[in-house]
Amino acid sequence: MRHAVIATILGCLWAGGAAAAPERRCGWLANPSPANWWLRDRDGEWVLSxxxxxxxxxxxxxxxxxxxxxxxxxxxxxxxxxxxCLILDTAPGGRVVRILSGEPLPMQRCRADRTLPPPPG
Structure with missing residues (x-):
């Protein structure tokens, strides 16, 4: 019984730290100053640097x-x-683990998306 409890706890900890499947996230890509980068989409802010x-x-x-x-x-x-739009590997808590790819979009696409916050700046 004791081993089953330990195995369950370790399994939960391992699963909680694993990266999720890649996600496509689209929104405002901000680089307001050197080495500061993030993506703001409908779900929040994704810190890149x-x-x-x-x-x-x-x-x-x-x-x-x-x-x-x-x-x-x-x-x-x-x-x-x-x-x-960026393809991201993320971890629980909204942490970006890796950027797999990205593509610039026309500005009007983000401006027309009512689910996005206002543009940065």
Whole structure:
């Protein structure tokens, strides 16, 4: 009986730490300043990189295509925001584990989506 309880607890802990299936998330991709990146969609904010917190950016961030090709609002030199979809591996609690791919979208797509928050900036 004791072994069954321990096995159940360990199984729950292992399942809780595993990444979920890849998700397609679309919304405002923000880069307001160097090394700060996040995606805001209908469900909230997905942090991709934070400057100066002692952790590396989410794997895959550096392999995203040029997100400025279909519109980009500059708010701080070349930094700003655009509309994009990203394929993400996530973990419980809304943490991004890895970016698998991404694509820029026309700005009007995000502006027309009533489920999104207002654009950053």
């Amino acid at each position: 934070v400057q100066g917190v002692g952790r590396e950016p989410v794997p895959g961030l550096d392999s995203l295509p040029d997100m400025t090709t279909l519109g980009w609002v500059e708010t701080n030199g070349p930094h700003g925001y655009g509309c994009a």
